[in-house]
Amino acid sequence: MNSKRRMDHSDDEGPHHSRDKFTSERRNSVDRRDIRDRDLRERDRERDRDVRDLRDRDRDRDRNRDRGNYADRRKRDSNSSPEDRSSDRRSKRRRSVSPDPRRQPSDGGDHYIPNYDKDGYTPAPRYVGRPGDIRFPPPGFPVMQIGFGVGPNPQILPPGAPMMPMDWSGPRQETPKDPDQLDFLVTFKYYSEFMQQSNPKNRLSDEDLHKKYNEYKEAFALKQLKTFFESHKKEEWFLEKYHPKYIQERAHVTKELKKELYKQFISDLKEGLLDKINNDASEDSTKQEDGSKIDTKDPDEDSNRLFIKSVSPNISRQKIEEMCKTIEGFQYLALSEPNPQKKFHRLGWIVFKEGTDMDNAYDKLNEQKIDEFVFYLARHKNQTGPVRNRITPDVACSVERLKKDLSQIQRLCDKLDSDIDGGFEGSTEIKTRIAQIDDNNDREEADDVKRTLDFHIEYLRRTHMFCYYCGSESDSVEELSRKCPGRHLRGVLGGEGKTSVNKNKEKQVNSAQWLKTLDHKIAYKTEPWKFENEVDKHGGTSLQKVLDKFYHEHVVEVDPQRKFKCKLCGKLFKGSDFVRKHIDYKHHDTVETTSNETKFFNNYVLDPNHLLPTTPPNPTAALNVPPNVTPIPTNPFSVMANAPPPPFMGFNFPIVGAAAGTPHDQIPRIGFDAREDGRDRGLKNSRKQLPRTRPK
Numbered sequence: 001m002n003s004k005r006r007m008d009h010s011d012d013e014g015p016h017h018s019r020d021k022f023t024s025e026r027r028n029s030v031d032r033r034d035i036r037d038r039d040l041r042e043r044d045r046e047r048d049r050d051v052r053d054l055r056d057r058d059r060d061r062d063r064n065r066d067r068g069n070y071a072d073r074r075k076r077d078s079n080s081s082p083e084d085r086s087s088d089r090r091s092k093r094r095r096s097v098s099p100d101p102r103r104q105p106s107d108g109g110d111h112y113i114p115n116y117d118k119d120g121y122t123p124a125p126r127y128v129g130r131p132g133d134i135r136f137p138p139p140g141f142p143v144m145q146i147g148f149g150v151g152p153n154p155q156i157l158p159p160g161a162p163m164m165p166m167d168w169s170g171p172r173q174e175t176p177k178d179p180d181q182l183d184f185l186v187t188f189k190y191y192s193e194f195m196q197q198s199n200p201k202n203r204l205s206d207e208d209l210h211k212k213y214n215e216y217k218e219a220f221a222l223k224q225l226k227t228f229f230e231s232h233k234k235e236e237w238f239l240e241k242y243h244p245k246y247i248q249e250r251a252h253v254t255k256e257l258k259k260e261l262y263k264q265f266i267s268d269l270k271e272g273l274l275d276k277i278n279n280d281a282s283e284d285s286t287k288q289e290d291g292s293k294i295d296t297k298d299p300d301e302d303s304n305r306l307f308i309k310s311v312s313p314n315i316s317r318q319k320i321e322e323m324c325k326t327i328e329g330f331q332y333l334a335l336s337e338p339n340p341q342k343k344f345h346r347l348g349w350i351v352f353k354e355g356t357d358m359d360n361a362y363d364k365l366n367e368q369k370i371d372e373f374v375f376y377l378a379r380h381k382n383q384t385g386p387v388r389n390r391i392t393p394d395v396a397c398s399v400e401r402l403k404k405d406l407s408q409i410q411r412l413c414d415k416l417d418s419d420i421d422g423g424f425e426g427s428t429e430i431k432t433r434i435a436q437i438d439d440n441n442d443r444e445e446a447d448d449v450k451r452t453l454d455f456h457i458e459y460l461r462r463t464h465m466f467c468y469y470c471g472s473e474s475d476s477v478e479e480l481s482r483k484c485p486g487r488h489l490r491g492v493l494g495g496e497g498k499t500s501v502n503k504n505k506e507k508q509v510n511s512a513q514w515l516k517t518l519d520h521k522i523a524y525k526t527e528p529w530k531f532e533n534e535v536d537k538h539g540g541t542s543l544q545k546v547l548d549k550f551y552h553e554h555v556v557e558v559d560p561q562r563k564f565k566c567k568l569c570g571k572l573f574k575g576s577d578f579v580r581k582h583i584d585y586k587h588h589d590t591v592e593t594t595s596n597e598t599k600f601f602n603n604y605v606l607d608p609n610h611l612l613p614t615t616p617p618n619p620t621a622a623l624n625v626p627p628n629v630t631p632i633p634t635n636p637f638s639v640m641a642n643a644p645p646p647p648f649m650g651f652n653f654p655i656v657g658a659a660a661g662t663p664h665d666q667i668p669r670i671g672f673d674a675r676e677d678g679r680d681r682g683l684k685n686s687r688k689q690l691p692r693t694r695p696k
Contacts, residue, residue, distance in 0.1 A: 308348030329356030334476035471521025
């Protein structure tokens with residue numbers, strides 16, 4: 001019974017005894033710490049008293065010494081000469097102040113820091129929150145990395161964190177982008193730097209770099225052709241100009257128009273209206289001077305044409321013609337080339353027969369809709385003012401070049417005449433007329449060549465709607481007048497060796513390239529088969545290779561060397577040649593579709609006047625940086641969204657980076673020279689001052 005009671009007593013008293021013991025130990029520890037703190041404070045007070053006593057004693061000693069020195073100096077000066085007094089008047093070094101003994105521990109150990117042993121103590125950094133300090137910003141304020149390596153997400157430093165490292169190394173050198181992945185043609189310098197940095201171990205010579213750069217340009221040109229073709233091959237204007245099926249339909253209409261123009265030209269030629277034609281430039285080369293009569297109708301007088309202001313690239317010619325045929329007297333429709341700067345929209349002219357009521361036609365056709373596209377028309381007016389002519393480079397006036405142009409233009413006239421089944425003989429008619437007007441006067445060889453050349457130039461323009469020096473052909477008189485309203489005049493007065501009137505210095509410098517381009521355009525019209533045989537070199541696709549691949553895919557070998565099958569219909573044959581003949585005869589539409597697709601692409605590629613994707617005027621400037629430098633962000637001092645400005649900046653406006661080239665005095669200060677009142681040092685009310693600009 002007693003043992004049980006003792007056991008119960010021990011169970012009850014044990015926890016209380018341990019808790020009391022811990023409490024007493026904790027109290028004793030606190031007491032010891034308080035005693036130690038009290039002793040340290042008492043020691044500090046005694047040390048302060050000793051310091052004050054030492055300072056007072058030193059001050060009294062210095063005061064007494066100064067008084068004695070002053071009395072001695074006055075006594076000595078009264079008994080000495082003026083020279084001795086001046087030599088003794090020199091400053092004496094005063095006694096240096098002793099260091100504060102409170103800052104130097106007497107025992108050589110660490111000095112006392114209050115509350116060092118308490119939990120949660122963290123030494124505060126110096127200069128926290130002072131104006132102009134950016135090393136330790138206030139807690140919670142977003143800190144941005146300063147330098148060129150600015151990231152999109154600034155980091156927030158916790159209180160007491162170390163200073164964020166700053167990158168002052170400048171722009172990072174990175175490998176330029178692969179030119180094959182860009183949408184524009186890069187310069188040779190950019191390409192060279194890319195090749196050298198992408199293969200630093202294999203240094204290429206200048207010759208190898210030029211060779212690879214030329215290969216890159218050819219590949220880029222082919223990529224541009226394919227890109228443009230895929231983007232526009234379904235548009236009506238593109239199909240009408242390059243697809244074989246649409247070309248045949250337009251060729252028939254154009255031939256009928258050329259027949260009428262040929263009759264008019266031969267009539268004017270025989271009547272002598274073109275005898276005085278001359279394409280040599282004069283000092284006043286702004287008016288038409290071919291000797292023919294100029295129609296000078298009243299500019300307010302309406303002609304037999306209506307002008308269409310805009311035609312969508314997806315609307316076919318057939319739909320517009322069906323709309324125009326509802327008006328009695330409709331003759332034909334003329335459409336212009338598409339304008340890449342206006343989303344490839346075109347212009348149009350609706351031509352009516354003489355005597356048609358144009359007011360009625362305008363009222364019925366204006367604001368008509370085709371496929372939700374509204375056609376806005378205007379009354380066409382004849383151009384009666386002078387036409388500005390263009391001047392050829394001086395190299396086109398040499399005798400050798402004149403002879404070459406004459407030979408080329410005669411072949412071109414014969415080729416275009418042969419394409420029309422109407423018995424055109426333009427060169428023969430011109431030769432006959434020149435023989436009739438020959439006055440048997442002594443003429444230089446260059447003058448005879450010029451006269452024959454000028455007759456052929458006029459024949460091409462008025463009959464075949466072809467501008468020789470432009471190297472372009474139009475399908476209507478209206479389109480030719482829009483593209484090339486004036487004439488091309490030879491730019492040397494009187495022939496070779498005379499004064500030039502060509503003011504286009506760029507064309508004079510690039511005259512060799514101008515002649516090369518002209519010869520290429522004329523050769524494409526006179527000898528098209530040469531370009532078709534070498535279509536691979538120009539970026540096209542060989543038709544024979546495409547057909548061979550088509551036959552190979554559709555001829556299936558069932559039994560080796562014995563049975564073959566047509567993949568299109570499954571019919572069996574004894575030889576592969578029989579299958580190919582079967583495909584040509586029974587599946588001609590499929591073969592023609594494949595052939596037309598290849599011709600469609602080749603017609604666009606071989607056209608010397610084809611359009612290409614537009615690029616910026618200075619493509620390399622689109623990067624806004626040198627080719628081997630990482631672009632600097634628009635706002636290098638960006639801060640976190642919706643973050644308040646720091647109190648030490650003194651700003652009330654968003655922080656933005658200064659643009660490149662900003663004058664130094666206009667760049668906003670961000671804490672280094674700022675004051676708490678928001679003004680820069682040395683400037684008064686700078687926030688109210690506006691930037692001054694010089695009057696223009």
